[in-house]
Amino acid sequence: MATLLEDIKKQTDWTVKAFKSDGIELDYSISSLLEIDRFIQKYTKDGRPIKGGRLSKNLGGIIFSISAYIGETLIKNVPNSKWITNDNDPQGEINIAVEFGDGTTCWPGQRIIKRIQNGLEDGIYPYGHNLTEKTLNEKFDKSFWEIENEIKPMEPKKPWWKF
Template identity: 40%
Template sequence: MRLLGGGSGGVGGGRDDVWVASLLDDIGASANWMASALGSSGYRADFSPSSLREVERFMAEHSNAGAAVDGGLLASGLGARLFGLGCYVGETIRRGLGGVWDADDADPAGEINVTLRLSDQSVIWPVQRVIKRFHNGPEGSIVAYALFLGLDLQTCNPPPGPNSPAPAGPKRRRGLFRRR
């Protein structure tokens, strides 16, 4: 069992202490925590593909090519927040394209090395991608990453209503190097 958290509040505060059974549980808890924290800080974080534009806006406003902006929301708790953002990005991609998370609890760098195996069997590392975005700035764009993977960022997933059709299956990925 691992301890998450250490405080309370939104992105600027921290999160309540939560015990999780595994790194896979930590991924889900962190993605949900980050969605809530982003929302409480004025960013739309509803796991829709288009919400990745908000993650990009967050990164642009709170980081500057490898450094947290003074007084910004990444100025403290950087590691946990980048992990949470990576989990949110990965979970958004998973919901849009299909796939399963994989993690090795025995890996000392397990939080950085979590993978997402997409429905077409390709493997991505969302936490590493968010860390690269932090270090490289806009050239490591989360939006470009999602588009390259084939995610339709125009899609917005409103909450289902009583007359909503059943959700469609995962979209077929169409990257730049895939035949159509």
């Protein structure tokens, strides 16, 4: 059985490939977290996955995979950062954490759940930007505020027998 840290590495790669199959490039930059927000915006509505959308099946696994990508992105952008995992925690996949060199800790899995439930007010990009602001000194990409107008949730797919 793989450790959480091994699963994180594997699922991060899976996330990059899965998004690429949809024509979305994830490059481990903080700005790539905007793509995570756009993805969630498209496939959720009222705090729930849209039936027939990318999040409608295997939600737990997808949350873990995307949170692994978020954490890896933070670690790659902030020196002296590392994963904190507990293979004995029954909810270890949700409780994976990133610890920064200054002792700040964040929980990407818990944040992605909040993002799904609460919408853009718990956006992934602002979360990542705030956590890395002192290190990277990047300007906030204001296109985040346009996501709600730019990306409309997909329409649920109706079964073929319903007209």
